[in-house]
Amino acid sequence: MTDPISPPELIWAESVEHWSGSADVLVVGYGIAGACAALEAQRSGADVLVIERASGGGGASALSAGIFYFGGGTEAQRAAGYEDTSDAMFDFLMASTGAPDARLVRRYCDNSVAQFEWLEAQGVPFNRGYYKGKAVIAPTDDCLASTGNEKVWPYHGIATPAPRGHKVAKEGDGGGALAMNALIVACEQEGVRVASDSRVNALIGDAAGRIVGVRARQSDGQKYFRARRGVILAAGAFGMNREMLDHYAPTLPDSCVPLGIPNNDGDAIRLGLSAGAALRSMGGIIATASYYPPEQLIKGILVNNRGERFVAEDSYHGRTGQAIREQPGTVAYLIVDSETFAYPEVSRAQHRFVDGWETVPEMEQGLELPPGSLQRTLADYNEGAGHGEDPLYHKHADWLQPLDKPPYAAFELSYSNSYYYYITLGGMATDADARVLGVDGQPISGLFAAGACVSSIAQDGKGYASGLMLGPASYFGRVAGQNAAQANGEG
Ligand SMILES: Cc1cc2nc3c(=O)[nH]c(=O)nc-3n(C[C@H](O)[C@H](O)[C@H](O)COP(=O)(O)OP(=O)(O)OC[C@H]3O[C@@H](n4cnc5c(N)ncnc54)[C@H](O)[C@@H]3O)c2cc1C
Incomplete structure (x- = not known):
């Protein structure tokens, strides 16, 4: 066989x-x-x-x-x-x-x-x-x-x-x-x-x-x-x-x-x-490599290598895993600010801490995202979150909080730099x-x-x-x- x-x-x-x-x-x-x-x-x-x-x-x-x-x-x-x-x-x-x-x-x-x-x-x-x-x-x-x-x-x-x-x-x-x-x-x-x-x-x-x-x-x-x-x-x-x-x-x-x-x-x-x-x-x-717990990370946003969001971050981790798989190069980052920062607890997932930055433009540059992309994404997200809304992906209001308290940080969730397992x-x-x-x-x-x-x-x-x-x-x-x-x- x-x-x-x-x-x-x-x-x-x-x-x-x-x-x-x-x-x-x-x-x-x-x-x-x-x-x-x-x-x-x-x-x-x-x-x-x-x-x-x-x-x-x-x-x-x-x-x-x-x-x-x-x-x-x-x-x-x-x-x-x-x-x-x-x-x-x-x-x-x-x-x-x-x-x-x-x-x-x-x-x-x-x-x-x-x-x-x-x-x-x-x-x-x-x-x-x-x-x-x-x-x-x-x-x-x-x-x-x-x-x-x-x-x-x-x-x-x-x-x-x-x-x-x-x-x-x-x-x-x-x-x-x-x-x-x-x-x-x-x-x-x-x-x-x-x-x-x-x-x-x-x-x-x-x-x-x-x-x-x-x-x-x-x-x-x-x-x-x-x-x-x-x-x-x-x-x-x-x-x-x-x-x-x-x-x-x-x-x-x-x-x-x-x-x-x-x-x-x-x-x-x-x-x-x-x-x-x-x-x-x-x-x-x-295929999954969950970035939560801790739950507070769900208040962050996930972006691809174009600096764009692509999934509601409160999704079940397998749904998020598939959404990441569908992104260019299967690349994704979790973006948090100083209020939402925490280290992911699922150690097996091996999500790399990329770095911390004082400003969004610096973070954008540090992650090699297209100029202006992450700034736009965060500005749009923060505006909605300030009203308890996510017009793009409808993340539940429980997890909406503007990400505007520097310093900022990113974890990498890409398939190539994390440990995704599957059935x-x-x-x-x-x-x-x-x-x-x-x-x-x-x-x-x-x-x-x-x-x-x-x-x-x-x-x-x-x-x-x-x-x-x-x-x-x-x-x-x-x-x-x-x-x-x-x-x-x-x-
Ligand atoms: C680590 C882990 C955690 C999981 N957690 C969950 C969970 O919490 N909830 C959930 O819903 N799913 C979970 N899953 C998936 C779930 O466990 C499996 O989908 C489910 O157990 C499959 O059951 P099964 O009886 O079909 O197969 P198995 O339990 O794999 O049994 C198949 C049996 O067939 C035997 N076999 C294979 N080939 C032959 C052959 N040619 N002749 C005779 N015998 C053969 C095997 O030796 C095995 O004993 C998990 C899977 C893993 C690996």
Whole structure:
């Protein structure tokens, strides 16, 4: 599986001489999508075998911060005083994410409260705390936080904003491991079988065009596993596959660093291709190097190498990251004055302090911006901010304050001089029933998928909100499990 364009072979079932094992439902990959799929399929009465390439379950899910995007009035939201509705959540997601399948988003929103409760019932710990600050990952163990663009123009006018990031109860980062521990224990208690150290490298189809099994490489050779009802692909993202990235996301700067595990190299997507799967939004990437916290930096402005603003500075950091990626040379500076000055706290982002200057013309010259450009930009911005307005990008009044107290300072946010890390958002096209769709838009018989190997709700960094991977991966993993368990050889 070295060529990113050509998929692996699709093996014909008739050619298989010996089946090493079988199950009603085969699940490929034991991250959060696979674990949720396996649990639900087994509980639906199916005999399940999870086939995992690593020596144990967890995947990138176990590395994650453990933030799930849920809404519609979860207990955590109600405890914090928010009367969120699934309609508001739907309206926001449809307006902001570019999701192509409204039915899929509707289903996610309508089942969001129940999905939060389901995770808790599996032992995934969440408390009822609310972190009100603006952070990449809340430093506390509080559950609820705003993790998207809900309060950013124009979305706050389209749907009533509510915080929808639900973080596993762990201080700061690392909640994903707690979530995966709980789900793996639940799978063990349910009797889910797992074959680890087994890399699935081909799908098996029958004469009717149905996917009926997989081939996996184990230490003693190639093995063939038959699926009586369905195969679920849940083998994760492709961010670690440089050839696939160069092909599908050629504008991603080389300096960006992928987040994930080595096995996030696109196997599931290429397996899906072998069965004729359609792919969606393969160039969709969220790349980020947040300049906040501290929050006061949001009162600064971001300018490109023309000395012009280009984004509302109160945007979610992934939206800002994509906006910077779209600037000439991916160059950007954060401009602050003496009242708003602070050092960015996300040390990993490595935003360089450029210098301090007594006047705006000196700063303009120091940053090698076109003469007069920054002076104009700041004068316009300060005039609006003085009235609590930002006619250009509609930054919320909470963050508007004229930048007119020297000395001034700049931090560099350019891709080439910062540490941007990313995850991929594109993958197979699936429907609201987690069925993999072919290029003709029709479901591929016997094949289901969920998690980071599918294109789900967020299509790119501008529309992403923290939690929009784990949330849909966990929910549509379950949907895949239920539907694969009920598949009867006809669909
Ligand atoms: C550091 C970090 C922090 C993150 N934080 C968040 C967050 O807070 N909220 C959020 O929503 N998202 C977050 N994400 C993204 C999120 O973690 C992933 O999108 C999500 O976990 C994907 O789940 P998955 O089950 O699809 O894939 P994974 O969890 O990656 O699981 C896939 C599994 O498939 C296995 N596999 C791969 N190839 C094969 C093969 N050929 N055969 C068999 N098995 C195979 C892998 O070994 C792996 O175990 C974060 C990601 C990272 C890396």
